[in-house]
Amino acid sequence: MKNFALPRSPKVIAGMVILGIFLLLMVIGPFIEPYNPSSPLFLQNLPPSSAHWLGTTELGQDIFSQLLDGARATMVVGLVAGLVATVLSIVVGVSAGYLGGKTDEALSLTSNVFLSLPGLPLLIVIDSYLPVSKRSNPLVIGGVIALTGWAWGARVLRAQTLSLRNRDFVEASRIVGEKRWRIMAVEIAPNLLPILASSLLFTVLYSVGAYTSLAYLGLTNTSVWNWGTMMYWAQANNALLANQWYWFVPPGICIALVGTSLALLNFGIDEFINPRLRAAGVRVRGPKSARVSRPRLGMTPVLRDTSGVSS
Template structure:
């Protein structure tokens, strides 16, 4: 073959390594979805979560944002459910249904954003402490342990009080206080992967630390990260509800936690205004339960031993 001839391509009917990798990923996704569909509780959780996500995204179409302003409240104080206000009104005359729909945006936004921060911090610190050796790994591991033994709620309360009540404060507080568990999980998985034969061959062939982490270790720990993410979102939403209930949420935005805080402040329980307490509490329970069920289903997909049981 002369120098000007083109390099021979793959034989007809044969896939290139890149095409083969893409096909294997597609097959893995299809197998995972097939297992997920057979998991009834996980599928039910996905349906419930999808309903809340649609409500949050379609909030401008489903509820008028002006009705959330106290000066433009269309109803009376603590009106019970009726044909006009399906879930009644709060102590300012605002429709509970509109608050629930718009509150879903804040609660889901806080839960997802804080989880991203927690997952990034936990994954990076876990990878570093598991892969590195010597004093850097020891320092990262001890730092994670020290952070893990700190009381979570008091630490979150102190940070929220110092930084001031706002939506960004809640997100940061939840994100920076919920990463240690993920870091320890990723660290243990990294220590296991680091001892496998394929990583030793990579080192012998001259792969540097960065390439070993990015091309070999990270893809093997990412399924664990995804499974842990769904459970962390549930914890983040509960934490946002708790902080907002304690008066540390953003007072200018409506969330399910601030609704519960307002209901507690006016004594809705003793006043018999059940419609002010049960709907936001039920929404929190359903969303947290749906994320938990999805997480359990994903864990079963990633661990074949659970499917065998």
């Protein structure tokens, strides 16, 4: 893989920068907020100024502090739900595709059931049964969202696993007596990494949208700040009718920017998967550098018959 270089597309770089900023705010946001986001310390409905960059709310709370504080819960829920849903899709999809038979039928049926259910209504029903104390925990909410977002990824991974299960390196692993779990984890899963990365990005985006939608509808703890909660309180206090754009526009822009960054990063994954797109990022080295280097599939070596090759 000497000729392979990471994509140098401006789109990918822009996506990494934007997402990196929000991940940084997730960590340091609550520590750099200028005021307590929940304390009504100031005059009501102040417009943006040097003292309050995004103005104040109907209760006299600093909106910029709420925006910084809300970044943590929003991003944590997105990442937790994305990771949990991706793990579930790996377990279900790869197991169904490789094991086949009754296992495939049962897991495929489960995936189809979850795919047939509308995501947001199902999420609302599950969330309504949670205790109020649990609705303020981003980890719990992330786990609930993951239950509604894993099925489509499992279907994709099952299809890809079916195309890999009869490859030479998988057959070689079976012949030498490798256990099934090792074949799935070591031989098949590494060849699914680009698809897994794309699935993770999409699931994080879905999770951020689902979480902020629940918060906007008032179905989460409205005392815990996230970008959806900000829009909930803005709507409840008629900010749109009062032309208080600085209350509801900034959280909407942040949600859109997170989605944009994930979409831009997905361009990099497309370049990795598609050799024609990846050719633009191949480093030029020697007369044969125009050829795209392909990674070797599998970990188990395959013995090939070379008796007919002259020395």
